Amino acid sequence: MKNNIHSLADVQTEKIGENTMVWQFCVILKDAKIGDNCNINCNVFIENDVTIGDNVTIKPGVQVWDGVTLEDNVFIGPNVTFTNDLIPRSKQYPAQFAKTLVKKGASIGANSTIIAGNTIGENALIGAGSVVTKDIPANEIWVGNPAKFLKKL
Numbered sequence: 001m002k003n004n005i006h007s008l009a010d011v012q013t014e015k016i017g018e019n020t021m022v023w024q025f026c027v028i029l030k031d032a033k034i035g036d037n038c039n040i041n042c043n044v045f046i047e048n049d050v051t052i053g054d055n056v057t058i059k060p061g062v063q064v065w066d067g068v069t070l071e072d073n074v075f076i077g078p079n080v081t082f083t084n085d086l087i088p089r090s091k092q093y094p095a096q097f098a099k100t101l102v103k104k105g106a107s108i109g110a111n112s113t114i115i116a117g118n119t120i121g122e123n124a125l126i127g128a129g130s131v132v133t134k135d136i137p138a139n140e141i142w143v144g145n146p147a148k149f150l151k152k153l
Helices: none
Strands: 003-005 020-022 068-070 100-102 140-143 148-152
Touching: none
Parallel strands: 003 020, 068 100
Antiparallel strands: 140 148
8 A cells, every 4th residue: 555645635745655644634735745654634734844754643633834844653633733933924924934843752732832943852742732832852741831841751
């Protein structure tokens, strides 16, 4: 099986790995790169300057904007919000969007917000509903608004 793209998805990229599932009502723009064995659930939007590694799960209601990289084995819970413009204005775009990196094995809980320009470390866990405003070290659990250190994994 190469990949399985639902007939009601709008997938413009050809850079999708083997055994990746893209469910209905997804929009994936032409320059996005998605690895092998991913599960892109329904109602997900993936912009152009996005790289998604292997074995990534993205639950429904997520938008992955330009400048976001998700490394291998990342879990993105339902309705997680990424940002990419620190000073958003209508019809005024930055010269370059801030970069956000979610390192391998990290998990982000449902309804969390990830402010642009931050890195979430390897195997880190972000609790549901958290707002990430700074870099998160590897192997730690962070929760709350703003997200604060809870404990080491």
